[in-house]
Amino acid sequence: MKKLAVVAHPEDNVATAVRNLSKGEEVHVDVDGNEMRVKLLVDIPFGHKFALRDIEADMDVIKYGEVIGRATRPIKTGEHVHVHNIESLRGRGDWEGEKK
Amino acid sequence: MKIMGYIRPDGRVGIRNHIVIIPSSVCASEVAMRIASHVEGAVALPNQHGCCQIGADMELITNTLIGLGKNPNVAAALVVGLGCEGVPTEKVAEEIAKTGKRVEYIIIQDCGGTLKAEEIGTRIARQMAQEAAMLKREEVDISNLILAVECGGSDTTSGLASNPVAGYVSDKLIELGGTSMFSETTEIIGAEHLLAKRAVSREVADKLLEIVRRCEEKAKTMGVDMRGGQPTPGNIEGGISTIEEKSLGCIYKGGTKPVQGVLDYAEPPAGKGLYIMDTPGQDIESITGMTAGGAQVVIFTTGRGTPTGSPIAPVIKITANPDTYKKMEDNIDFNAGTIVEGDETIKEAGERLFNEMIEVCNGKLTKAEVLKHREFGMYKLISTF
Numbered sequence: 091m092k093k094l095a096v097v098a099h100p101e102d103n104v105a106t107a108v109r110n111l112s113k114g115e116e117v118h119v120d121v122d123g124n125e126m127r128v129k130l131l132v133d134i135p136f137g138h139k140f141a142l143r144d145i146e147a148d149m150d151v152i153k154y155g156e157v158i159g160r161a162t163r164p165i166k167t168g169e170h171v172h173v174h175n176i177e178s179l180r181g182r183g184d185w186e187g188e189k190k
Numbered sequence: 191m192k193i194m195g196y197i198r199p200d201g202r203v204g205i206r207n208h209i210v211i212i213p214s215s216v217c218a219s220e221v222a223m224r225i226a227s228h229v230e231g232a233v234a235l236p237n238q239h240g241c242c243q244i245g246a247d248m249e250l251i252t253n254t255l256i257g258l259g260k261n262p263n264v265a266a267a268l269v270v271g272l273g274c275e276g277v278p279t280e281k282v283a284e285e286i287a288k289t290g291k292r293v294e295y296i297i298i299q300d301c302g303g304t305l306k307a308e309e310i311g312t313r314i315a316r317q318m319a320q321e322a323a324m325l326k327r328e329e330v331d332i333s334n335l336i337l338a339v340e341c342g343g344s345d346t347t348s349g350l351a352s353n354p355v356a357g358y359v360s361d362k363l364i365e366l367g368g369t370s371m372f373s374e375t376t377e378i379i380g381a382e383h384l385l386a387k388r389a390v391s392r393e394v395a396d397k398l399l400e401i402v403r404r405c406e407e408k409a410k411t412m413g414v415d416m417r418g419g420q421p422t423p424g425n426i427e428g429g430i431s432t433i434e435e436k437s438l439g440c441i442y443k444g445g446t447k448p449v450q451g452v453l454d455y456a457e458p459p460a461g462k463g464l465y466i467m468d469t470p471g472q473d474i475e476s477i478t479g480m481t482a483g484g485a486q487v488v489i490f491t492t493g494r495g496t497p498t499g500s501p502i503a504p505v506i507k508i509t510a511n512p513d514t515y516k517k518m519e520d521n522i523d524f525n526a527g528t529i530v531e532g533d534e535t536i537k538e539a540g541e542r543l544f545n546e547m548i549e550v551c552n553g554k555l556t557k558a559e560v561l562k563h564r565e566f567g568m569y570k571l572i573s574t575f
Contacts (some may be wrong), residue, residue, distance in 0.1 A: 093532040096350055106346045106429065108530040136513070137346040137429035137493070151431075154349070156381070158435035171431065173417070178432035180379050181409045181416030 095134075097121045097142065099155030104139040104171050106153075111140075131168040139171040151176045191366050193551040194327040195334065195486075196265065199290025203334035204262035205486045205551045206504065207325060208233050209318045211268050211311070212255050214282060215240025215275035221304050222270045225311040231319045233501040235566050239574075241275040247571040252277050254456040254568050257482030259286035259293065261502050265322035266292040268315050270307065273299030292318060327553070333367030335551065336459065338485035338503070339443045340373070342473035344421075345428025345493025349439015351510030351529040351536065352491035357445035358540025359489060359547060360464065364447045369462050371453065371480055372444040375405045376420050376471035380434030381441045385466065389449045397452040401468040420471055424494045428511075443491060455569050456482035473498055474567040477505070487551055489543070497521045498565050499558025504550050507558065508543060523557050 095105040100122035111117060111134040119126050119142070126142065134140050139153070145165040150157045159176040169175075195203035209232040213222035219236035226234035235258060239251045255277065259267040267286050271279025283295040294314050301307035339356045341348055360370040378385060382402040389395035409416045421430045430436045450463040456479050459465040467483060469476040473496065477488055481502040488505040490498060495518035499505045509515050512527030524543055528534035534542075550556055 093530065096530065098350060106350060108347075108350075135429070137511070139346070139429060139431070153435055154438045156384070156434070156438050158380070158438060159432040172429070173426055173431050176431050178380075178415065178417050178434060181406055181420065181433050183410035183413045184415045186410050186413060 095119045095140070098153055101152055101155045103142050103145055103152045105142055106139050107134040107136055110134075110136050129168050131166060132170050134170055141165045141167050141169050141171050143167050145171075191332040192329045193332050193335065193548060194553065195330045195551065196262070196325050197328055197330060198262045202262035202289070202484070203330045203486070204264070205553075206263040206502075207231065207265045207322050208263055208502065209266050209268070209315055209322060210235065210259060210264045210501070211270060211315060212259055212282065213237065213240070214255070214269060214271035214277040214279040217241065217272040217275060218270045218298060221298055221307050221311065224308050225268065225270065225315055228312045229315040229319050231322060232315050233564055235501055237566065237568055239568055239570060240277040242575045243276055243570075244575060248276050250455060250571060251568060252282065254478065254482045255282050256285040257456045257458065257484070258478070258502055260289050261481055261484060261486070263486050263502050264291065265325060266318035268311055268318065269293070269295040270311060271295065271297045273297040292321065331367065332363065332548075333462065335363060335368045335487065336483075336485045337363050337368065337370040337547070338372070338477065338480035338488045339370060339491075340473055340477055340480070340488055341377070341440055341443050341491040342498065343492040343494035343496040344425050344430060344436060344439065345511055346430055346439070347510040347527075347530055348491055348493040349435070349442060351539075352493070352508050352526050353439055353442035354536045355508065355510070355526050355529070355539045355543055356443040356489045356491050358536055359544045360443070361445035361447055362540070362544050364445070364463055367462060369459055369465065370445070370447075371459060371465040371467050371483065371485060373467040373469035373476045373480055374440065374471040375401050375468050376409070376433070377437050377440040378402050378466075379406050379437050380432070381437040385441060385444070385449060388447075394449055394451055398449065398466060401452060428493050453483060455479045458484045470569055472567070474565045475569040477503075478566060478568050487547060489547065492522070495522060497558065497561070497563050499556070499561070499563030501564040501566050504556045505558045505563075506543075506547060506550055506556050520561070521557055
């Protein structure tokens with residue numbers, strides 16, 4: 091069977107779609123040998139991420155077992171995870187001004 | 191393991207046999223391009239720099255031009271100066287000549303204008319091309335190879351598949367006694383702690399953390415969120431959300447070997463094994479830096495697709511995005527889309543890519559070479575005066 095989504099590391103709270111996936115689809119993902127099922131709340135384009143579990147606002151978003159950013163609002167399991175709901179913690183020149 | 195290469199007078203091994211026409215400055219670039227256009231096997235390095243620069247910024251451009259001329263893929267070099275620029279034309283030629291290869295220089299103002307310089311330069315390059323054509327490939331050990339690994343136009347398939355495949359090739363080359371380097375300091379931001387752990391010494395780890403800190407500080411001086419510049423709009427469209435995600439995927443291209451050293455832009459590695467060069471994330475400037483540091487072959491991973499080549503080294507392009515391979519097959523040499531589709535493992539694709547690299551070293555032309563893609567750009571420290 092062709093893979094639909096990839097989880098890079100067992101500690102990740104996001105998966106990456108390797109097909110264009112549709113809202114309502116139940117996606118089977120392999121998390122370190124264990125199968126996990128996630129029902130998608132929205133369409134997920136190829137290469138984009140969806141949440142494997144609920145992520146609270148301000149919580150770390152984990153991929154490759156490492157922090158890739160922080161949720162700017164609550165993200166539900168199966169929801170699209172991208173620039174609209176996570177932010178970077180690095181290279182934030184916009185924060186420098188706020189500090190002054 | 192053996193490859194077929196050109197043994198240069200200094201003992202280093204080239205896998206291409208270029209005549210390189212190096213303008214000392216922007217003012218000599220047009221003449222350099224015209225000379226190269228007349229001569230089979232000649233490539234020019236047209237650029238915007240070389241004059242009205244000062245201090246370390248001027249040295250950087252000078253050293254980069256020298257490094258490119260010294261690259262063992264270059265059989266002979268002609269340096270073209272206008273005559274009044276900051277980069278010292280004669281010194282560039284002298285430094286390259288220390289490799290023992292044939293190097294000449296001409297000054298446009300001394301030749302008496304562009305037409306005369308073009309004629310004189312073309313005649314020199316014509317002789318060089320005929321001499322270079324007499325050189326034969328010989329069997330040499332693969333440990334002579336310096337691989338540069340680049341990634342550009344990334345999407346999420348880059349970190350999940352094509353970069354690990356490139357990293358596999360890098361690891362294998364190092365196990366066979368060779369050298370590999372990767373770069374793009376911007377795309378280490380958020381992943382530097384993982385690379386620092388792989389440094390062979392405290393000094394190497396500290397230098398790595400320092401170049402990343404400097405790079406991030408420079409980005410912050412612009413007063414904006416770097417997202418949109420890095421990751422780029424295309425990266426974001428491809429699914430990459432933050433610089434941390436991009437970096438964590440990028441560093442897979444450096445494989446798993448210990449980091450022997452952190453190189454300044456265009457600096458050659460002092461030994462064998464894995465090195466990191468301090469370059470911007472912009473692909474062209476990054477590849478220029480690594481080829482100036484002596485890399486003879488480039489593996490370039492892409493998600494969104496890119497046509498990039500290099501005037502100095504063959505660039506082997508690979509993607510793990512099956513759609514991108516289909517769409518840009520004219521530009522991309524290697525399809526690793528099999529991995530995300532579950533048809534091939536990283537190791538299987540890595541072995542395939544390693545074999546492709548050997549063929550390219552032995553003379554197989556990459557698509558960028560066939561289509562004459564010779565993108566060239568040099569990094570600069572500050573604006574011109």
